[in-house]
Amino acid sequence: MTCLLVPAVACAARAPAGHKTTGHGHQQPKIGVTRGVRSKVSAARAGMDGGAPPAIAPDAVINLELGDPTMYEAFWREVGERAAVAIPGWSGMSYFSNAQSLCWFLDPEFEREVRRVHRLVGNAAVDDGYHLVVGTGATQLFQAAMYALSPAGAQRPVGVVSPAPYYSSYPPQTDLLLSGFYRWAGDANAFDGDAHIELVCSPNNPDGAIREAVLSSESSKAIHDLVYYWPQYTPITGAAAHDIMLFTMSKVTGHAGARLGWALVKDRDVAKKMVYFVDRSTIGVSKDSQVRAAKILAVVSDAYGPGEDDTRLRLFDFARRRMGERWRVLRASVAATGAFSLPEETAGYCNFTKQTVAAYPAFAWLRCEKAGVEECAEFLRGHSIVARGGEQFGGDARCVRVNMLDRDSVFDVLIQRLSSIT
């Protein structure tokens, strides 16, 4: 499976998402984990990308540190041929996708399908003049947005904040190049400066909380990271209409390998600056991924259209059902052991499903309640479970973030192992 052994090795090449704000951040993570994991790898690429996942050995390390969304693979296999694309050799030669558009590297078909799926779900305002900017994942757009919102000609970098626990990649992404425009300034609740940019992630990574900006001043700006604001994860309570809203294929359809995100941007000048950033940093965004994503999103929307009654094609139904099952099993297991706790379940009326539903976050924010355990991540590693420690989110080291989107076989092993801890 994807996140079992192999990606754990990959993680070795990734620096820990620490909170360094100066210096290069490309140190290696703790060697012990890596070596331990690497030594158990047998079939390097097996199951990496669509092949049958290998069986999980009883002593294998399962890596749930990242948010790899391979749970969705089963859905797309079921959908089959109608989600496939064929791309001829002569297509996509030009840098341009639509030179008439403010975002000249945005494929018009992809744009159409993005707006269509938002209208279907009702999670974001896409009309009323919102500009769409495509990026190499929401990650690139987050940086484009900081660039666009930084005051020109400022004496020093503007502070970038988010309330703890915040997404652990925010600090190292923000400070990757030690920009003269912006700089990570930590927990928004501890911030006492004036001008700043606040990152508002809702539902929040890592803990699933529904959030609004906590700071506000004349000179404050917000970037809304709404990548988990889809009906499989949370009740859709209305169409968000913030200044800058980020989304990604990775979390709505599970196509993380496409590296494709989009921003809905209210202000034309801000959108133009974001386009400029993406132009300068990568001269646009893969057309191939956009062409493919347009097809994938069309299949998603078509399944809820008139005349389509094959319910197996309904992505949100599939994912919501799967998430519901997983959260029920996880909560039961946690309740049974007494060794852990989870944030309380929340619920609300969902405008998309037309019923009151529980939230099923993409990550479990698991707290170890055992006496003597100060670092939950370290404790779980002793049980061959890799999860990301709470301190990396500016939070409690007794917490860890656990991916809820991996394949069934991995999730099952997670539950077995958690259940065995008393």
Place this chain on the structure above:
Amino acid sequence: MTCLLVPAVACAARAPAGHKTTGHGHQQPKIGVTRGVRSKVSAARAGMDGGAPPAIAPDAVINLELGDPTMYEAFWREVGERAAVAIPGWSGMSYFSNAQSLCWFLDPEFEREVRRVHRLVGNAAVDDGYHLVVGTGATQLFQAAMYALSPAGAQRPVGVVSPAPYYSSYPPQTDLLLSGFYRWAGDANAFDGDAHIELVCSPNNPDGAIREAVLSSESSKAIHDLVYYWPQYTPITGAAAHDIMLFTMSKVTGHAGARLGWALVKDRDVAKKMVYFVDRSTIGVSKDSQVRAAKILAVVSDAYGPGEDDTRLRLFDFARRRMGERWRVLRASVAATGAFSLPEETAGYCNFTKQTVAAYPAFAWLRCEKAGVEECAEFLRGHSIVARGGEQFGGDARCVRVNMLDRDSVFDVLIQRLSSIT
């Protein structure tokens, strides 16, 4: 056609590739050009991406400012089906492509085909332990390389230099975020500092010159931008074996829309830092583009393999023939008018074609010789030709850079118009 009217409008959203080293660079370019161009656009997307190019109106502005490689479309149409890929809906869900690899987001098939085409052409050392790092275009890898080469813990940013005329995008890409690690420091020949990073583009953009690093010191580092070191543009005189070498699909096969480049990197730690940069800035690179590029490159190499005698499938033959024709026509036209000059033709023995051949650069570095003309770009604009002014390359404003890789119909109009200037 791609670079006729429509991309000119797109260029309006792109800031001019000026040499600003401080402040945000996202100003709008000169409005007159944009408006003039926009007003003549009728069919927005016609011919943008594989459709039949629209006829070029007698008063239409032709935009040869960028290096859009749409010349290659004719080749890939001729190749037809065998260069097409089909991607199923369930493929590419994971962030990982090969977690065992140092570059965990590098598709193994793409890696194999990249190494294979370099071995076929003989333009770069790919064995001897070179690491391959994939990026969202050579543009992202150029930034990754600067990041990787910047000294850790330095008091101030290291200077980044290149001898003028240098690629006009180097300065604004370098200073996009005003990094604390590195900063654009201009013409390498005018540089008198110590530690620095030199960008060595060979064949050089904009003038096609063959270059070696001009600076050297104990603390100097070089990034070799070899994106034009392919047999259609220049004699292949040997396998380059520099510390960091950058290549891109855009210039070898013409697939600019894929946003796919690669770096061959000698030092493992440097490669790891580059991987870290790409991870943090975009969490990897589109799998869809890599899958497609693997196929495209396989078709290129197969065509020169044993048992294949369909010469229509030989990319380098096609492109070299086409470039040779264009350069002969351009030189004849320039010689006839007397209003312009071009760098002298150079030639050398090519190890790939096994003959002495002329260089046919991807851009023409055209100098206006008419008395009273100080700015060639402005002068050509008066003749409905958009080209990039020499001052943007740190060079002479009497020069312009003209794209030689656009479609035949556009190139023909260029020649007609240049020929009419006396």
